[in-house]
Amino acid sequence: MDMILNTIQKRWNEENTEDFSSLSAIFLNCTLKKSPEISNTEGLMRMSQTIMEANGISTQMIRLVDHQIAHGVQPDMTKHGWEVDEWPSIQEKIMAADILVLGTPIWLGDKSSVAAQAIERLYANSAILNNQGQYAYYGKVGGCVVTGNEDGIKHCAMNILYSLQHLGYSIPPQADAGWIGEAGPGPSYLNKEEGGLQNDFTTRNTTFMTWNLMHLAQLLQTGFPSHGNQRSDWDKSDHNAPNPEYR
């Protein structure tokens, strides 16, 4: 599935003067539905992906539920009692990309268990340092896309964006986008008549998120400035305690 952009989305792509062609992005779709079932979350992620591609960014979308991913908080769970674990090769792709967009459906107001697993596995690799001595996710930027039929975009987004920044990702302005319908069961994002495709608010937020991810990734292309945040330097120093000085 591709997404045919609307007039202003296309115009902004044409008017862009930045060269984003050295950037790459990975889209992790955390739907519970295996391929080839239609994923509404993928539908909305495709809009962001299409904008990035139009601006020269190389992208890849991965539907995690199609892979056998182990539970656990070690980089490779086959070394910890699991027979199969396809996460390590996915982690490699994440580490190679400048931009990460995590997409999730909403179930009972929360992100999917697949999204939870993705965050656990990202976390499992958080002790790795880059050659500046910073956490290895430094210099990357992250955003999220959330779809459901009734409630919970912000709840999911606050958790996902929090986790990404805690790991070392930078978060540009308005890095979350999503669609839900009115309270109660109802249509899904890709439903032609009543879904979210007509929702200008969702389309705008997705567009802004995408451009903001591209801009910040561009600014951080040579890495996040490395002073005052080097774990390696901190760890080899004396750790005396700061002291309040009451005046």
Added chain:
Amino acid sequence: MDMILNTIQKRWNEENTEDFSSLSAIFLNCTLKKSPEISNTEGLMRMSQTIMEANGISTQMIRLVDHQIAHGVQPDMTKHGWEVDEWPSIQEKIMAADILVLGTPIWLGDKSSVAAQAIERLYANSAILNNQGQYAYYGKVGGCVVTGNEDGIKHCAMNILYSLQHLGYSIPPQADAGWIGEAGPGPSYLNKEEGGLQNDFTTRNTTFMTWNLMHLAQLLQTGFPSHGNQRSDWDKSDHNAPNPEYR
């Protein structure tokens, strides 16, 4: 109260080669305690403030509970039935600063009602656009500090950082820092023997957060790149809907 930094914090200040002197920061302390009662949240915020000051950034700390702030989601509530509202002058200071650090204590696992009010009032000003047509908070960076005696740093931080990025703030890596003790009631951050001053994890996170805020504010000093995120341009364009193209 000042904070006497530890050895590595001082060394990093000395070794800094960036000129941050054109930046400014505002620290909003959302404690429930009026001055001059000691605020543990202020204690930890002071550490961040001291690092910024040592690097030439002009800072200001405001304890919101010392001010009469109206409830509501309009910029100035005196125009909506409230006799007093000291928020507008605080908002001016926030708009003048490049960096915002919001500090909150934890009550029943959540941020304080004062922090909730601060976010509502920031939100009340979110429709304002800058002269690029972007939301007015674009180009600013935000972080948060959370203290309590038992549980809830991450819960508070995910909500606060989410709100800031949703309004237009950029969030650098690891922009949250905090201290809590073991589960159950116990000492507070500034308690000399059992509090958080000896906690190397908290000190490190606060230091990293501070430097990351300074670095990202420096990178965004001329504003967040303005293309693909201009509300003014979006609003005057046709709003036809994007369309999925199934292949």
Added chain:
Amino acid sequence: MDMILNTIQKRWNEENTEDFSSLSAIFLNCTLKKSPEISNTEGLMRMSQTIMEANGISTQMIRLVDHQIAHGVQPDMTKHGWEVDEWPSIQEKIMAADILVLGTPIWLGDKSSVAAQAIERLYANSAILNNQGQYAYYGKVGGCVVTGNEDGIKHCAMNILYSLQHLGYSIPPQADAGWIGEAGPGPSYLNKEEGGLQNDFTTRNTTFMTWNLMHLAQLLQTGFPSHGNQRSDWDKSDHNAPNPEYR
């Protein structure tokens, strides 16, 4: 404002065979709007209140923002530096009621600052024990109502219901009800054409919540069973540690 119930709501009131007439309920409306401005949250709360009244329960609705409530976590903040604090008389009403329904609007995906303040003040009274040595909120039941125009019912409800049960309230099944519209700005609950009055899901959830609150309050009318949960007994006992016994 009263609420004219729908056909089944009226029929269920008529068919009720339980005598709830010794129960009382308090509705705390945590809107940010002062009276007499119309509160959509009050609109939905009125539906629950109308059902309770029809079943003989004495009820009271309090709009907190009409009162001067101090910040803080002590029962009476006039003893801690505040000139005015109208909370203590509200607390008395809460302690006299069997049922508490807390209603909040959604701002930036979260409950209002007034709701946060209400929870802080309820918490401030949580050390009080009843004459069985249990926390004083034991035996009461709680629910919540949430309204907004775009997103966040469940996020607000999980926080509010958590706080209530943590303080000692019992939570019956499906004790949350709310209304939001589709993602993005839009109509409010009481809007005649596009608001939530036509939303059968919201009406049903509000009805079920109300009956479940009445039923559980009735079951707990003589208090929550008092054995194994008496703080007074725990505190005067030896506190040796449990020990795992590996077999």
Added chain:
Amino acid sequence: MDMILNTIQKRWNEENTEDFSSLSAIFLNCTLKKSPEISNTEGLMRMSQTIMEANGISTQMIRLVDHQIAHGVQPDMTKHGWEVDEWPSIQEKIMAADILVLGTPIWLGDKSSVAAQAIERLYANSAILNNQGQYAYYGKVGGCVVTGNEDGIKHCAMNILYSLQHLGYSIPPQADAGWIGEAGPGPSYLNKEEGGLQNDFTTRNTTFMTWNLMHLAQLLQTGFPSHGNQRSDWDKSDHNAPNPEYR
């Protein structure tokens, strides 16, 4: 692993005059660690289980990660493209039990992906009605246990307890218990010297939770009162809208 209770826990068991012997409980351990690795979450759950067993309740503990559970929101995912799905037999045990205690470790401040999956699968069965026409979880009671080494008990508990009550479980007072250490990495619950076994707050909360679950399950032994909450009756009625009556 059994848990040797402390003095007051034992005394309360001895002094109990209620006959709980017709009740049953299921403990779902949502650790990420496969058997026979030691699960700290199981450690704390064992304390609750030991108290229930001592009071005549039949219990069972299931470590979900030892089972092959499919992703999805249908009762049996083998009918939806998954080769294996061990959830249906677990669901049967949950439906047969009066009490459900869900235990989870904390990762990045949130419940585990296994806990998220358990909630999704419980939700997948939520459309089933009992012979009163109520949702099938009505009449059951739920609680949760959370362990980690740094932060997040309340965040996990509010999500889990919310989900349980939303499905139809009743939540007694103080139905959450947990242990974390001071901010930052550190010992785990079962660590002999520095872990949570010595933490009187955690032991007390676990004890109170357990008794409150037993008491409320006993009160609801014949089901949750069935009037005003019957989905079957609602669905066959006219659905006209309630109307505000402004006076």
